[in-house]
Amino acid sequence: MSSYYEKILATGEVKCIDEEVPFEIPASWSWARLTHVTYLIEDCPHSTAKDEGKGYPLVRTPNIGFGFLQLNGVHRVSEKVYNQRNVRAVPQKDDLIFAREAPAGNIAVIQNEKVCLGQRTVLLRPITDCILPQYLAYYVLAPSSQQNLVEKSSGTTVAHVNLSDFRPYLIAVPPIDEQKQIVNKLIELLSLIDKYNCYGDKLAKLNNEIYTLLKKSILQEAIQGKLVPQIIEDGTAYELLEQIKAEKQNLVKEGKLKKSALATSVIFRGDDNRYYEKIGKKCV
Structure with a gap:
């Protein structure tokens, strides 16, 4: 198996990164650092904004779902607070918001929402000519990424992803057309999995209830003289x-x-x- 090397452009240094590469990729793909495929990786303000009940959505870690923002019951802030929290960078469409902790590892793509960052979040702006936002989100959510970023993260009581580990994280980059195909196939399959999960929940509920229902039904038959024949x-x-x-x-x-x-x-x-x-x- 061929080894992987990284050349540091500023110094010309070349080093082997085999221990860092998590898996083999197709010949047409390339490895790149997260900083190389993004315009910015910006940390949130290290403060908690008060929920004002109306105004702009304040995206906290509970609002970061599996690739999508979950804004039901989201905290809201005034325009003044919105501008204060976005002084470093204003979140825009196709940006991603990553949860550093509580829970760590979730990431969501901004659609058309005008939002600001809550505590323990990170804003990423991908170079979309190089990497699709949805592909990058699914890549971060993949088991190998979650293991490398979250399970090895620091934090004595809760998992916490350090930006020093996140910025240089290795990304497997396919050709852009293949990224589109991967994203479309994932959307199709994940939708089927959601349906399966829904049916699975219904089946589990039925399995839990049928034991009690059968007992009640048999008992009722018995006390009505329908369980055994009359002699x-x-x-x-x-x-x-x-x-x-x-x-x-x-x-x-x-x-x-x-x-x-x-x-x-x-x-x-x-x-x-x-x-x-x-x-x-x-x-x-």
Whole structure:
């Protein structure tokens, strides 16, 4: 296998980077540093802006989803705060916002939203003639990138990606037309995965519920006399209840049971097919 080398243009130094290259790429692809395929990589202001309830969306790490911004319930700030937070760079269409922590590793492409950066975020502006924003987002979200950027990141309590590790991160760059094909295929497949996930959730819910539903259904069948066949030769429950009544009366006479233990009513079905209860001489 051929080795990979990097030439430092400023000094002419050449060094082997085999240990840094995470996988092999097709011959028509090239490796490049993230700084080489972007116009800027700008850190956010290291402060927390107050939610003013209206105005411009303030993109915090919870708003950075899997390639897309999630602006439902987003915090909002005034134009003054918007301008203050964008003094280094104004986020624009096709820029990307990367979450450095909480959770680290997510990245989203700005569509047409006019936003400003919340804390723990980074703004990237790709050179779109070289690399597509959507391709770059999917590349950062790929397992190997997440492992290299996030799992090896610093932070004692929470994962934290340092800009010193992020700026020189290696990017596998395909030809631009192939990037378009990759992005279109990913959109198609990820949509199918989302559908599968939805059906999977429904199936999991059904599997969780069916155990309880089956128990309830079988119990209901049982207490309605539908679970096993009725055998005439076994007698009737009326005869059984009469037998119990007689046994209780004997136990009362023997002083082994209190008189209150005797049945105080009789339930029966009348000739009109309705149910009646006889309490003493009264029948309802």
